[in-house]
Amino acid sequence: MSDLVVIGSINVDLVVSSDRFPKKGETIIGNSFNVFCGGKGANQAVSASKLGGRVKFIGAVGDDSYGTLALNNLKQHGADTSSIQILENTNTGLAGITVAENDNQIIIIKGANEKIDEAFIQPYLDVIKNAKIVVLQFEIPLKTVFYIIDYCFEHKIKTILNPAPFVPFDKSIIDKVTYFTPNETEIASMFDESYEEVLSKYPSKIIMTKGSEGAYMHDGNELVHIIPKKVNVVDTTGAGDTFNGALATFISQEMNLVDALEKANIAAGISIGKIGAQSAMPTLEEVNEYEEA
Numbered sequence: 001m002s003d004l005v006v007i008g009s010i011n012v013d014l015v016v017s018s019d020r021f022p023k024k025g026e027t028i029i030g031n032s033f034n035v036f037c038g039g040k041g042a043n044q045a046v047s048a049s050k051l052g053g054r055v056k057f058i059g060a061v062g063d064d065s066y067g068t069l070a071l072n073n074l075k076q077h078g079a080d081t082s083s084i085q086i087l088e089n090t091n092t093g094l095a096g097i098t099v100a101e102n103d104n105q106i107i108i109i110k111g112a113n114e115k116i117d118e119a120f121i122q123p124y125l126d127v128i129k130n131a132k133i134v135v136l137q138f139e140i141p142l143k144t145v146f147y148i149i150d151y152c153f154e155h156k157i158k159t160i161l162n163p164a165p166f167v168p169f170d171k172s173i174i175d176k177v178t179y180f181t182p183n184e185t186e187i188a189s190m191f192d193e194s195y196e197e198v199l200s201k202y203p204s205k206i207i208m209t210k211g212s213e214g215a216y217m218h219d220g221n222e223l224v225h226i227i228p229k230k231v232n233v234v235d236t237t238g239a240g241d242t243f244n245g246a247l248a249t250f251i252s253q254e255m256n257l258v259d260a261l262e263k264a265n266i267a268a269g270i271s272i273g274k275i276g277a278q279s280a281m282p283t284l285e286e287v288n289e290y291e292e293a
Contacts (some may be wrong), residue, residue: 206218
């Protein structure tokens with residue numbers, strides 16, 4: 001039995017940096033090229049694994065070299081990859097990223113992530129049923145996400161739904177998840193009320209992250225603000241995924257919600273003090289040391 005099951009996307013990021021973006025039809029010389037393993041699902045699984053969570057990942061990669069790279073990366077971080085399918089004649093999810101002029105341009109190829117439909121999930125229902133908590137995001141088909149949430153709701157399995165990257169959806173699904181973790185921008189896109197009003201209507205369910213301000217929830221009596229320690233911000237990439245993976249880990253270990261949020265907040269804070277996404281995600285030892293400092 002895995003403590004937590006992550007179901008989501010696996011991507012490989014191909015990052016080119018240059019002094020400027022090329023004009024249409026133009027070829028220019030770049031400065032560097034790097035390959036990073038990513039995808040919101042994979043990022044959250046790595047975060048959980050590095051913090052000591054027992055993670056099983058359900059997802060898909062293509063039968064290309066990028067799929068091999070992504071699978072090996074998850075294994076190296078301690079995730080159970082036995083429920084990841086290698087799909088023939090399919091690309092692994094890719095992000096082509098050009099970084100220049102203090103900005104970036106990104107083209108996403110969904111690849112194998114787009115093939116995760118209800119039929120794909122069927123063989124793994126027993127895996128899901130035996131989880132303490134299931135973690136989901138929006139980088140696989142929305143219909144599949146809702147199918148899994150319905151299954152978990154029916155079988156009383158805890159879930160965390162991170163609605164990112166954000167797309168419009170039927171908000172009634174929030175009633176079926178255990179924890180819903182939007183950021184402030186996503187809350188504003190979904191609701192007309194202030195975030196304080198929204199959180200009060202979903203006590204101990206909606207956990208809103210707000211960048212450097214930390215996280216907010218309502219406990220049924222009052223608004224709870226999880227205040228982060230001050231950190232030197234180096235790179236915010238993957239901070240949200242770090243938070244969600246950490247939260248899932250600590251909840252799976254039967255920690256109460258406020259304590260889990262405080263530790264998840266610390267993990268996210270540590271991650272933005274380093275360069276990268278998965279490489280910046282902290283270990284449990286780092287979180288404990290930071291907490292005691």
